[in-house]
Each structure stands twice: as C-alpha cells, then as structure tokens.
Amino acid sequence: MKDCIFCKISNNIINVNKIFENKELIAFNDNNPQAPFHVLIIPKKHIPTINDIDEIDKVLIGELFIAAKKIAKKNQIEKSGYRLIINCNNDGGQTVFHIHLHMLAKRKLEWPPG
Numbered sequence: 001m002k003d004c005i006f007c008k009i010s011n012n013i014i015n016v017n018k019i020f021e022n023k024e025l026i027a028f029n030d031n032n033p034q035a036p037f038h039v040l041i042i043p044k045k046h047i048p049t050i051n052d053i054d055e056i057d058k059v060l061i062g063e064l065f066i067a068a069k070k071i072a073k074k075n076q077i078e079k080s081g082y083r084l085i086i087n088c089n090n091d092g093g094q095t096v097f098h099i100h101l102h103m104l105a106k107r108k109l110e111w112p113p114g
Ligand code: 5GP
Pocket: 005, 016, 028, 029, 030, 031, 032, 033, 040, 086, 087, 093, 094, 095, 096, 097
C-alpha cells in the first residue's frame, strides 16, 4: 500500500530500529510511547483492521503473539508482565490502518483502560 506508513516501514522506505524481524513480521519501538516499553509488532502484509483478517491469515496472526512472547523473554518482562492491544477503528482508537499489536510494559497499567 503506497500511502501506508507501516508498509513503508516494513519495506525499509522509512527506517526504524527493528527490535525483531522474521519473514512475516517486524517489531519496532512506538515513536510516541505510552509506557517505558512500547513496541509495535506488525505483519509485513498490509491488513487494514482486525475486520479485514481472512481465514488465510490465521497462522500470520498467531505469529504476532509468538513474536510477543519471544520479545518479552528477550527483554526480561515475561515475569513482571505486559499488555498486548490491537485497536480497531474509531472507538477502538486506531490511527494507523495497518494492523499492529501494541506491547506495553515496565509500568503498572491501569484497568479499565481509558
Ligand atoms: P493505533 O492508534 O493505530 O493503535 O497505533 C498507532 C501507533 O503507531 C501509535 O502508538 C503511534 O505512536 C505509532 N506510530 C505512528 N506513526 C509512527 C511512525 O512513523 N513510527 C513509529 N515508530 N511509530 C508510529
């Protein structure tokens, strides 16, 4: 997708410091962090929202969570904990329409969220 910022990041048109990458996905720090640790895990494939996930994406979506587990271990937050969030559309607070898993950690997060 030509005008998608996360496609530009995954195609190396915009450079970010990747903290994880494999064939299907990348992870990098959010540039407006909401916690001391705020990483975004994105599929390289352009999928605008959760509503656009197809049956064929089942394994890919699972890989986002496998990556989160690996990143948690590497950053030693698996015991202290973290929160994974995918926002969807306006009420969900989505601003970038290429799905991404937010990974927040290193502070006590409130519940319910704002
Ligand atoms: P959403 O609101 O769609 O759930 O989350 C989008 C996230 O992407 C926001 O937390 C925002 O700070 C982050 N973001 C938007 N543009 C960029 C960018 O160009 N680089 C990085 N690293 N993060 C971005």
